[in-house]
Amino acid sequence: MVSGRPQLLMGPARKHEEENAPMRQRTTCPATPRAWTVELRSHPGGLVLVCRQCPHAGGQVTAASARSAALTHLARHARSDLVPPHLRICQCHERGCRWHPRHRGCDGPIRLLLACERGGRVWRLTDACGTCAAATAQAAVVPDTAPARTPPQPPTARRRKRHPQGPGAQTRVREMLSYLAAALPTGASPAARLLALQCALRMNATMHVRLPQGVLRSLRLNSPGPWHELERARWLRTAPGCTAGEAVAELLDITVLGQAPARPDRVQAADWALRASSPSGAGTIGPLLQLAVVYLAAHTDPETGRGLTELDQMARACGTHPTQLPDMLDRLARTGLVRSWQLCPDSGDLHWTCRWLDPQAARLAVAR
Template identity: 45%
Template structure:
């Protein structure tokens, strides 16, 4: 991360506000002074993110020139301070109960410590990732360990959904939104087969589609026999990279997130928590960050971790109160010293 240098730091902070106007509320951009057409509350979130993303694309900078904007202001965006650290990322923050949205460069430590903040992955800004050597595409199989791309793609989308969906969105609706986002085409259309819904134990759960529709995130289209067809209203999701095939492999892994696979009959809140943990490359994360991925409070997250241990999905977990980090251990995971000795 670049914290200082000989060149003047470039300010990369963009904010839009939802302001009341005759004919309906409008979004106002603090930077370009642009007003949108009247929007309703349900579509304001998507419109705000679309506008903010356009600024980030138009004002793109090489990684070595990006600096933590939170640090530049004395880390006033969060109460808990452990110092800046990690890569500089694009952090999306929901403010004033959704009446204001901020997109800014922030280091990983500041992004994790700022409330109601999620990292916007590069894949949602059209940044293409390098293809595997030789153009070989790996096929996902049930029960096999995921590659780093599938794991990262699921974590990125969970992070993005934690900011775009209302905080009270149910775990089952979040799992459904994840599958729709990863399987949608370039126009935002996706047809969810009846067999997929049955495998997720979500078949016939019409209230989940209604929940996402009321949040302004999708709308149902012409129904097809044995499936549900929807169109995503979140314009930012339409700019995902890489292609649909790679995203579908990530969606498949999310159904069986080894090594934390739970029975399909397990409650959705447990399956979502296990998926959030399995999507991390390192088995440690801020408690608040894990809670945001699942839409839970920190206390609820700790209770769910206890339930995962009771179900033997996790071997153990520990909360470091001084750093507010949680560390978890997968079943049959060798102790670190033993693994180092055998290598």
């Protein structure tokens, strides 16, 4: 009598079958390491682009083209490693959340997050949830800007009214402002940022954009200065065949080619930003105040007309210093565009109430 659990005896025939049976292969789960990092290292002849995912593909770049080369390299990784949405996970959580301060946990949709470290020496593009993206410093969500593929309809089918896809115009403008704050050089002027916002939202699938002169006149961007500034930053290249009625350019920042929304939705967002930058009673307020008005409108609750953001984030998106924002907000309050504003010195949070965003008008603007 053997004490303990009874053991199952195996006959000679069964044992022979088990020994000669073919080995069963385990079903492996595919890994989804959607996190790419590039580093710009000093070199006697300039800078060298080093990628941690492809160490043998580094090359020498100039200081002027370093930012554009880093973003282009990251975008190529993202476009060559497409993963279905239901398989994408928050990569910073997979790495123990070492890219941002601790918080209560991952939450929200998974989006591409562009982060900058060490003053622009290190750039990272990764999948991150909404909570981790908000907690990451010097980072911006890459907006969904690529055109969607719609299934062909039968020729005899009645054409239905098209419904917007993805987030609304206000959310799309807010995300694009956050992305441009990280993608454009720190010293980019407010006029160049206004122009970049319209170009990023109005470009087509081949990254070309045509801006009518009427749009440029509405933004008061008739001078060639903002175009030359974005060309020096290697963010776009103007086409030589521009006509008198429009300006044509090609965008060089392929990172803005995101995931799935259609171009008509982005054009509606561009029109929303155009209307927000020229509210009634604004008059000639200049590019900085125009950009500030767009930022405030994009971060304002359409139901209440109230908004909340961090002072440093608004200053970075507007291309100015945080110490200049109080005077700028006072000027907007004197013109009547901002009803009231308040800055919390302890947390750095900025609260405001906008006059031009009444609930009914805001709901109509967001729904368009």
